[in-house]
């Protein structure tokens with residue numbers, strides 16, 4: 001029947017192994033294009049970077065003069081440790097309670113397919129969009145989006161699309177209210193390195209690489225604690241503080257039997273995943289890194305593996321309005337309600353998404369993945385989404401896309 005076909009299309013997409021470091025992007029693009037064909041959507045496949053296809057679909061509206069709607073999703077997923085899953089991460093098996101297990105079931109193949117299923121429903125009901133509706137299926141979000149959404153946002157093609165609003169990913173909600181995001185934290189992936197004279201493992205002396213690095217780590221931990229304390233005290237939400245987490249430590253002199261134990265190494269390195277809220281003095285953090293965490297006076301250096309500004313191209317913090325000034329926000333609220341969904345209070349996304357490349361241009365972008373009553377399992381073992389929630393999400397998008405694609409149609413060209 002209808003529902004089992006919907007689920008089996010989702011499973012087919014989930015079974016394409018698009019995990020880094022070797023995502024099968026061509027299989028994903030072929031699949032999306034086959035879906036587009038069955039829906040009679042216009043399609044183009046663009047390789048801004050060879051081997052990394054981006055699929056752009058179009059459902060043309062009647063009013064080409066109005067700004068369009070962009071429904072964005074990424075096709076790549078993070079790797080899965082197969083042995084630690086109870087079911088195969090690319091098997092998309094459904095258990096007795098209807099949970100579909102797969103890497104990407106929450107992040108974010110669900111959303112990409114839900115957009116398409118919602119369009120399928122709208123088309124079969126005879127609905128015709130007023131505005132152009134575009135769908136972008138982009139590569140590489142999980143490694144920074146530089147060869148995907150960033151290239152799209154900076155392209156001439158993108159200007160021609162005349163996008164007025166972007167929808168992108170959010171997070172699952174453990175309770176019944178859908179979470180929704182109006183901003184996100186910017187990544188600053190920072191590597192700090194210490195050097196110092198090597199020496200005998202038995203000798204106490206100052207300025208070893210290890211000691212220099214440890215002083216920094218102590219300082220980082222103090223700052224981390226000050227931020228985390230505000231969350232623990234309920235003063236700030238997760239997305240409103242700076243998060244700093246040490247993600248690697250690299251030091252020591254390797255030997256065939258492990259590490260040399262009686263030699264203090266001459267170099268030591270640590271990596272930190274730092275995320276900065278949009279209204280935060282990013283320059284002060286950069287100063288802290290240079291002066292406290294990697295001071296030249298302690299023989300230290302640093303570099304950023306990834307760094308995004310919290311400001312858009314006009315120098316404003318990247319925040320999408322969630323009040324009367326933003327009709328897209330009001331339309332979303334209303335459309336979700338109409339489909340019997342409840343929205344939680346809008347939040348700042350604690351991690352990062354491709355939405356930042358669109359907000360950077362000054363466009364409004366809303367992060368929304370309609371998954372209620374679902375534990376947050378993105379990037380975790382045994383990621384799953386219940387098929388009933390998936391189906392409910394399609395109804396939510398049907399309502400949202402209908403509202404967005406109709407918006408403005410009640411006015412004549414002159415009134416607008």
Ligand code: MET
Pocket residue numbers: 141142143144145187306351352353
């Ligand atoms: C900085 S690239 C973002 C990759 C991923 N979405 C994350 O937040 O970790």
Ligand SMILES: [Zn+2]
Pocket residue numbers: 074107108141169
């Ligand atoms: Zn994602």
Ligand SMILES: [Zn+2]
Pocket residue numbers: 078107142378379
């Ligand atoms: Zn992710």
